[in-house]
Every structure is written in structure tokens, then in C-alpha cells.
Amino acid sequence: MATFDPAQHTVVAARTFADLRVGEVFNAPSRTVTDAHASAFPAVSADNHPIHYDAVYAQAHGHRAPVVHGPRVLAFTAPGATLGRSTPGTRSTPV
Numbered sequence: 001m002a003t004f005d006p007a008q009h010t011v012v013a014a015r016t017f018a019d020l021r022v023g024e025v026f027n028a029p030s031r032t033v034t035d036a037h038a039s040a041f042p043a044v045s046a047d048n049h050p051i052h053y054d055a056v057y058a059q060a061h062g063h064r065a066p067v068v069h070g071p072r073v074l075a076f077t078a079p080g081a082t083l084g085r086s087t088p089g090t091r092s093t094p095v
Contacts (some may be wrong), residue, residue: 041069051066
């Protein structure tokens with residue numbers, strides 16, 4: 001059985017916080033959040049507030065659709081710092 005080598009699965013070279021520069025822009029791949037995402041996250045977070053799954057409730061409270069959990073948004077956007085090549089002041093180029 002082959003062993004997994006994470007170094008063989010990097011998209012771009014690893015960078016530390018000190019390597020980041022003001023003005024860099026990182027684009028993460030787009031993602032559509034589905035009902036499956038909305039129902040799975042409360043199962044692990046115990047956050048069952050209806051604002052996250054009830055469209056009527058969300059609309060009654062000023063939203064167009066249910067609100068995605070904050071940690072879920074963070075999980076979807078954090079890869080933007082590693083999933084593209086970037087030059088300060090320019091848009092990243094998807095790999």
C-alpha cells in the first residue's frame with residue numbers, strides 16, 4: 001500500500017504569514033452551498049437556529065435565503081490564501 005505524501009499534493013508553495021503582502025488578491029474556486037451543506041453543518045456544530053435552514057424564517061428576518069454558518073464560510077474561503085499564484089497588487093492566477 002502506498003503512503004500518502006502531502007508534499008506531492010500541494011497546489012502552490014507553502015507560505016507563512018510573513019510571506020503575504022498587502023494588496024495581494026487570492027481567488028478561491030466558487031462553490032454553491034446546497035441544502036446538504038446546510039443540514040450537515042448543524043449536525044456537527046449543534047447550531048440548529050432556523051435562520052440557517054428555514055427560508056421563510058430567514059426572509060422574515062431580512063435575508064433573501066437561509067444564512068450560511070460563519071465557520072462554514074470561513075472553511076470555504078480560507079483556501080483562497082493557498083489556491084492560486086499571486087503577485088502583489090495583481091489578481092491570482094488559478095492553477
